[in-house]
Amino acid sequence: MYALKIFILTNMKEKFARYFCSTGFFALFYLIVLSFLVRFPSFFKDVINWDESTFILLGQSLLDGHLPYTELWDLKPPLLWGAFALFILTLGKSIISVRVAGTICVALIAWFTYLIGSDIRSSKVGLISGTLVVFGASLIGVEFSAVLSEHVALVPMMAAILVLVRQRIGIKQLSLIGFLMLTASMIRLNLAYTALAIGIALLFIPPIQERNFISITRTIILRGSAYALGGLAVIALTFLPYVITNQTHLFWQSVVLAPLSYSGSKYSSFGALKIHLRKVFNLFLDRSIIFSHLPSSQSVITILIFLGGLLGILLTVIRWKKLGSWERRGNILITIAFISTSISILKGGEAFSHYWIQIIPFLSLFAALVYEPILRKKFLWQTMPVAFLLSIYIISGTFQGYRSVISQAQAGLDLRSGPAYEIANYFKELGVEKRPIYLMTYHITYWLIDAKPLTRSSTHPSNIAREHLLRFSMGSETTANMALAEVFEKKPEFVVTVPKIGYLRGNVAAQGLLGRTLQNDYGLIKEIEGIQIYKRSDTRV
Numbered sequence: 001m002y003a004l005k006i007f008i009l010t011n012m013k014e015k016f017a018r019y020f021c022s023t024g025f026f027a028l029f030y031l032i033v034l035s036f037l038v039r040f041p042s043f044f045k046d047v048i049n050w051d052e053s054t055f056i057l058l059g060q061s062l063l064d065g066h067l068p069y070t071e072l073w074d075l076k077p078p079l080l081w082g083a084f085a086l087f088i089l090t091l092g093k094s095i096i097s098v099r100v101a102g103t104i105c106v107a108l109i110a111w112f113t114y115l116i117g118s119d120i121r122s123s124k125v126g127l128i129s130g131t132l133v134v135f136g137a138s139l140i141g142v143e144f145s146a147v148l149s150e151h152v153a154l155v156p157m158m159a160a161i162l163v164l165v166r167q168r169i170g171i172k173q174l175s176l177i178g179f180l181m182l183t184a185s186m187i188r189l190n191l192a193y194t195a196l197a198i199g200i201a202l203l204f205i206p207p208i209q210e211r212n213f214i215s216i217t218r219t220i221i222l223r224g225s226a227y228a229l230g231g232l233a234v235i236a237l238t239f240l241p242y243v244i245t246n247q248t249h250l251f252w253q254s255v256v257l258a259p260l261s262y263s264g265s266k267y268s269s270f271g272a273l274k275i276h277l278r279k280v281f282n283l284f285l286d287r288s289i290i291f292s293h294l295p296s297s298q299s300v301i302t303i304l305i306f307l308g309g310l311l312g313i314l315l316t317v318i319r320w321k322k323l324g325s326w327e328r329r330g331n332i333l334i335t336i337a338f339i340s341t342s343i344s345i346l347k348g349g350e351a352f353s354h355y356w357i358q359i360i361p362f363l364s365l366f367a368a369l370v371y372e373p374i375l376r377k378k379f380l381w382q383t384m385p386v387a388f389l390l391s392i393y394i395i396s397g398t399f400q401g402y403r404s405v406i407s408q409a410q411a412g413l414d415l416r417s418g419p420a421y422e423i424a425n426y427f428k429e430l431g432v433e434k435r436p437i438y439l440m441t442y443h444i445t446y447w448l449i450d451a452k453p454l455t456r457s458s459t460h461p462s463n464i465a466r467e468h469l470l471r472f473s474m475g476s477e478t479t480a481n482m483a484l485a486e487v488f489e490k491k492p493e494f495v496v497t498v499p500k501i502g503y504l505r506g507n508v509a510a511q512g513l514l515g516r517t518l519q520n521d522y523g524l525i526k527e528i529e530g531i532q533i534y535k536r537s538d539t540r541v
Contacts, residue, residue: 044415080152080188136302163180193343197339311366
């Protein structure tokens, strides 16, 4: 990176180059390049995580003029729909465009983390933490290279925390922080815990100087009102369309009641904690496929961030008395955000690994405190080669992706790959893409052929089996069997499925209905990588 700075300084106009290199813009440039290098091979895969496919469908529905939850339905706040609609509108209708947008989100999260680290401690801490964020938010899990709600929500949240730690907090800053935090919460609802915790902290940070009880009360009310007004502005903007269209009940059920039902559907907080700890521990012990005696690249980055972050927290506690007041203030705010976000993850009802993305920036900031001393000038020539080789090893998992892309390009083949593209091309060749189709898997195919799910409850394929959610998309007392029957009442001419649908496991009635319907009314006409395409018997192609 130092060599890159020298190159810019010697090859650009001096005044502009020095400004560029002396501000955070150089770090932004570096983090954008790094994000693209790390995530580029994933641009061409059809499905990495099927939630991403759902988000794309939601965004397209909004672009088509439908309010969230009216045409399609899923358990996600409305601003996530808006974010994906913006991605498609600005960058184009393709999976590659969405992945580019996700890469920009990762770079922005890393940049905000860099600025926070630079402000609290030093530019080295900022640079290390920003680099760790790019690696962690992209490489710890395979699904991390998809564009997930965590990647989108962290952009406004980390921007809010940057304002929080960078400036003296006045009324304008309080309103802006409230606006950004509620924006993050309306993209990923569990972050409402973080918004609440930060709101409470902001009532007393910086410390209230007045000693008079009335003055203290007045200050708390004023500060709380400013923060709340920023957040209420976001709620009002998302709620107003439902007021205008007389659908306030739909907003209440989908944004408030359904998530509450989901959060209590599976794991308790303690149960989720055990699963998360087990997953992290297993990653610590994960071995490389190529070098079996070495830890995997995912293991290395997990250790660097999670173990490094915990050591950084311990180091901060040990050094607490030596810290300046501004650094103490920043560490307190980051710790509050970290703890409240961690609690919100445990309250989520599930225990997916990609939830960790939400705490990676905070752990990276603390981990950078551990690694910063070894990058000081007197150790630089010894540690830089090690840091470079370690970075190469961490991204070594992407090399196979690069090899695949290069070999396809050399052969003149389409770089896009995956069953969804093949299924879409098959339907286009038959000329039936406008006919009713039911996709029980690879539902991104709807988008690729300009089609829509047949019912609201089948927007995300697995939602049809989540009976605790069906009552919000279809009505009370709805069962999976009833939701599946509703789909087949639409008489789809084609059904795309696999031999064993995992999300119907344990639901004997729904499995029986699917099996009987396919046997009596459909015939198998095509298999693509184990995916079965059935055609209705009374349909002509």
